[in-house]
Amino acid sequence: MNVECPHCSESDQTVGVPHALSDAAHPLGPVEHGALLPPPAPAPPKVAHSKVANVLYTVAGLVGAMMVMNLGNGLPDPEETTAAYRAGYVFGPLILAVPLALAGLAVQLATKQRRAEAVRESAQVQHALWGRRHWVWQAVWLCRRCRVCFVPEGALGPGSAASPAIAVAQLPMWVTATADRAPGVPGVSATR
Ligand SMILES: [Zn+2]
Incomplete structure (x- = not known):
């Protein structure tokens, strides 16, 4: 030629x-x-965690950390507090942390399909663009x-x-x- x-x-x-x-x-x-x-092929797509779920997990984690810190400081004086108060002191943060973590999981599961769909569409576009670049190259x-x-x-x-x-x-x-x-x-x- x-x-x-x-x-x-x-x-x-x-x-x-x-x-x-x-x-x-x-x-x-x-x-x-x-x-x-x-041109390099696009990296395989990853489905990210839901942002809302991430916030809920983070807050649940902070509450959990608070609980550990409380425990690290030792229990309240048994002479001055009731057993119920001490139980609340130790397990109170769990009452917050568990529902927050469960809510995070629920959000995560509820939006999973939509997020996967968005990633799939974006991967298709990336792949089409790459095919085009390869064709030019x-x-x-x-x-x-x-x-x-x-x-x-x-x-x-x-x-x-x-x-x-x-x-x-x-x-x-x-x-x-x-x-x-x-x-x-x-x-x-x-x-x-
Ligand atoms: Zn020349």
């Missing part, structure tokens, strides 16, 4: 980036190699003479314009910007 470099207008030193990365006959420097690597060429990257005319769909020469270090940013700008990523426009 005869692909001209936009910098030197020659095609003898141009090579597709995926090929340039694996070509043992023309090894790349480590920095150049890093900049030419394909695989169309990029390198000129070994000028050490610049470029995308030939028509490589990103029929009639797509040729890119200017792109410094290798700028390539990851350029790929991201070009992919995110391109229309037709399912689900992306709806969440912006």
Whole structure:
């Protein structure tokens, strides 16, 4: 394939980036190699805890800590207090802490499905964006003479314009910007 470099207008030193990365006959420097690597796949999504549940757990934990501190200070003087007072002193915080922790758990369970759904949708968008970036990346060429990257005319769909020469270090940013700008990523426009 005869692909001209936009910098030197020659095609003898141009090579597709995926090929340039694996070509043992023309090894790349480590920095150049890093900049030419394909866009990293998105990290697997995690369902976060409910924020409300986290607050309830924290308060329950503080109340529990208060109870431990009370116990650490020793029991009230049995001569001056009733048994009921002492029981309240020791177990009183539990009356607060247990319902708070249970409420936290209830909120956590009640919102679990909704949170999982939101995470799944966001993961789909991330995956679609990544697919798009990968698609842009695989169309990029390198000129070994000028050490610049470029995308030939028509490589990103029929009639797509040729890119200017792109410094290798700028390539990851350029790929991201070009992919995110391109229309037709399912689900992306709806969440912006
Ligand atoms: Zn060139």
